[in-house]
Amino acid sequence: MEKEGPVRILFVIDQFTSSHAGTEGQLLQLLSNLPAGQFQPELLVLRPSSYVEAGKMPCKTEVLGTSRLFSLKTWLAMFKFAQRKKQEGIALCHVFFNDSSIICPPVFSLVGIPTLISRRDMGYWYTPKYLWVLRRTARFVSGVVANSAAVKQVTAEKEGVPAARISVIYNGYSASTDELSPLTPEERSSILSGLGLPVDGRFVVLVANLREIKRIGDAINAIGTVRNSVPDSHLVLIGGGNQEPYRELAVSLGVADYVHFLGERSDVRNILRAMDAGLLCSESEGYSNAIVEYMQARLPVVASNVGGNSEAVEHGVSGYLFPRGDIKQLAAYLVCILRNEDGSAQQMGECGHRKAHRRHGLQTMIDSHAALYSRVLSSRLGAPDVEVR
Template sequence: MKISLIMDQYNHPHAGTESQVLKLVRGLTDLGWDVRFAVLRGTDYSRSGHFPVPVEELGVGSLSSPASWWTVYRYARRLQSEGFGLVHVFFNDASVLCPPMMRLAGIRTIISRRDMGFWYSPLYLNALKLTGRWVSAAICNSQAVARITGESENLPADKLHVIYNGYPNLGETPEPPDASASDAVRIGIVANLRPIKRIDDLIRAVGQVAADGGNVQLSVVGGGDSAAYEALARELGIAGRVAFHGSQPEPEHFIRDFDIAVLCSESEGFSNAIIEYMRCGKPVICTRTGGNAEIVSEGENGFLIEVGDVEGLARHIATLTEQPELRRKMGGAGKLKVTRQYSVDTMLAHHVALYERLMAREAWAC
């Protein structure tokens, strides 16, 4: 079986989309598929030779340049001549360029959507609505993303397919030692320091819990300028309780030390951070936005709050701080859910099934 994957660019294997693409390519090659991989624009990583299959750099520039469209069409003709009948594309420009150019060469195109469309602009939406008529399927990583994709890009329901991200099994996660009364409960968040992540809400909530006598500490793992957040912690009198660790290549090492894991973003498609929390057996408090409510079941593996509800966030932190047995119960339920529903094998099997259906449809049409 042959499949071509095309991305705008491949930055590094730790990014959300890139990490899932890497798992998909490895899984397909292990199954014996012939995987062709190309990027519109090269990066240091895509040129490094570390990707599991060769990476072809197409050198595509602006969408407004006729040369970009001609380059993609020539690549489509080459794929078709080598027996490739299906292309799976990722990111914005490839989603515009590939569907019509591939179709001219007799190749079907699958697009991927992995967020709530924060990148949509009038220009992109108009282009996507035009070229979307040649899209054979759209793979979305949550029901919430599928809804926004269908509404925004005018794609019919029968072209929308939800395939959740896949994650390897961590095996047994060591149980943290029982905390004594003098030990602080460790609250943690993995998120880049951007306004959309609303980390200031979490700092304020921790400040409320501490003011009410809670023995808590907060760890923030993520890249960005922490100055404003550090100033807020000082203003609230909790500077000694809050630590900023910056961007980390393996945040799991920090997550293992969390007692309570939080994500209080304004918007999420399908949160890798929440899955990482649950894989490590941590109870989760998160905002009811995007695909979060598809992962976190209220009262079972965590709690859901509305965006900006600092009082609710503080209340749930206090509850979990005071009830270590509830933390263990919720953490265990979350880990079980990830193992059953979000494994790499499940993700790979669903992709293969869709690829095969579309290939069979193409063969029948011929």
């Protein structure tokens, strides 16, 4: 498609509050790394946030100013915005999060701008009202980007988007050799002591915001059982959210001294290098960013067998999958990894590391999106899915 200058793409998201969150982090990578000679990104957020107001975004950013999904005022404001963007030369819209994916496709279709939507979870937010609307706005969607085959399947089934219009593009991450190389014992001790952790302990890390859907309580319950077999084991929790109920649970179970709350961190990668196992207990997952970070850090992974987790973790090869909520099995797998009697933990970590490098390189993700954008703009929607294995 011949066009003077780079193609202008508008990205839309309900709200952008942190660069460390999964969806926001992937969007930020797109905004920062799409080839400048080919694409010129802009961003619209429905609701303001301190992060956006601080001017941290790498491209032109606007706030809609009204965001109630079922308000006529919101739809009128979006229509006027879409008209202006069409006049300014926006050629494509790519939408993230729920409300934006309902309002943008029909509105931007009216002004002649094709719209892609992203799906990155198993639809835990679906309600009968949302699904009713989504099934009717699906005909305005030019394509869907799913971050796992599991998400693709649930999107097609629930929202009625034809599977041929859903492309699987796995999450992408930058990785330097220095950051991801194995630590020396001295380097590991330095990291642990800097975090206030015992240097001779063995550590299970769980990276997730402290929300009910992440089932943090399962991890806290399991660590007591794990310590019966591995007395120097500890649980390290990294993520924002209300710690109080989980601290109370740890106290009630008598494991408060072995559960460490680090809060939201910007140095997660470095911390992971000093850990022994990565854990995810979630009720639902599309494709976990945390699991990829664990694999990059050469950690064997124990994860609930939900959503796209089975696409990320090869059971018995790069880690273990346990039935959601099965604390006994979860603990048993952690004990197996921490004891490491046959040396398989290191082999699992290396296997995961190779897979992360192959599937989740940042450039792979960027190139896959660029190819999809070009395909949509060329109206070749019947081409094979963009799918990176």
